[in-house]
Amino acid sequence: MESFSYKTFLVLGLLFWSSASAQEAEKDKLQGMIDATLDVIYSETHASLSANEKQVKVREKLKSSYDLDVMIRYAIGKNWRRMNKREQLEVLELVKQLVLKAYVIGLEGKDRPLVTFGELTEIGKARIEIGSTMVLDAKTYYILYRLRQMDSGWQIYDIVAENVSMSSNYRGQIDDHFRKGSATDLIARLKDLLAKDEINEDTKI
């Protein structure tokens, strides 16, 4: 009986250790992905690329580490059921493009931010949070990455910058949209936003 308990604890300890080290590995993976995307925006080798080309490259880097669809799908929330299959895929793709566009254009023209990763915290069943600070234009921003273990591995489902959750923000907007509008209107709005060259080009409100 004693031997059984000892072995049980050993196995449990090993399982806990391997789970903890797998989570720590996620931190390295996330850091690597962020560095790779910043390289696309700031490195000399990509200096000649247009904003659109950079968005494509950033997307490739992201895709090699994470499935961005998870975050967008989480942001869509229950509204997913209000759309048919074609609309679901189209909205997923358009919101993804919009997020990438905002990311690339938002950083362009500024000095490369200094990103430092902090603690990893378990925030629930199969959910972790990785803290980081980003120093951009001499200002420090606190950014949290939330990840969940999915069938396809750990996936980012939310990014919280200075207490503002991206998923919550988009979910609130999409909820508001569906109070009066349809999926077709949503697709038209997203296409309209994406048609502008600059993210800050005058936009209808």
Place this chain on the structure above:
Amino acid sequence: MKTQKFKRPLTLASLIGLLTATSLTAQVQDLTGDEEFYTSPVDESSDVYDPFESVNRFTFKFNDFVFSNTVQPLVDVYTAIAPDPVEEGASNFFHNLRYPVRLASNLLQCRFKGAWVETGRFAINSTVGIVGILTPADDYEGFAPIKSEDVGQVFGAWGIGEGPYLVLPFLGPSNLRDLAGFFGDRAVNPLKEPFGVIDDWKWERQLALSGTGYIARSPQIIERYKQLKGSSIDPYSSLRNGYVQYRRGAVAE
């Protein structure tokens, strides 16, 4: 032998195919099979009491018009004329002037360390930093910048509810508690009425100072606002959600 050579790539291809199919199935499964996760509430509560939404949306459009047609051209001229260090110096100067508000807000929340840091920064930046134009305090140990506190946050820390969400003409997003905080900020600010320390300060000069401060802060605000507008499905909803989350986070910290 030949057959074996042929078989291996075939097996490999089947394996890769199987893995790809498994991975794709997993991805599709991720997007469709985990409904409970995808519909679960986001950790940051973003429920907002917005009973005046139609009026707020109208004011939001009005502010957008004012921003685009009045503030924006002024800021464009300002940023074109003023070199970056001048812009930064002006922004630092006006931030330094608001020290009394930050001090009072820290003290009212019994944040004595915050009050100490703010006081140290004010002393260093006002002297070594030439009336706050420069921020040499950043390099002093223990006096690195901290998050600004205001009276609205004090009310939040005291447990006073947010009240309805409001969009104020010219000032933008707020709520009833932060509106009261706005007047509280003015009350503890020695450069503003009703408790201004400068007796012979005419309204024209006050207006000029406030206006210059507004313009000095505006380039960053305008840039962020335009980015928000350009990446939002519904800019009103996005700003409201962002404001509410940001303020709740600031009160909770």
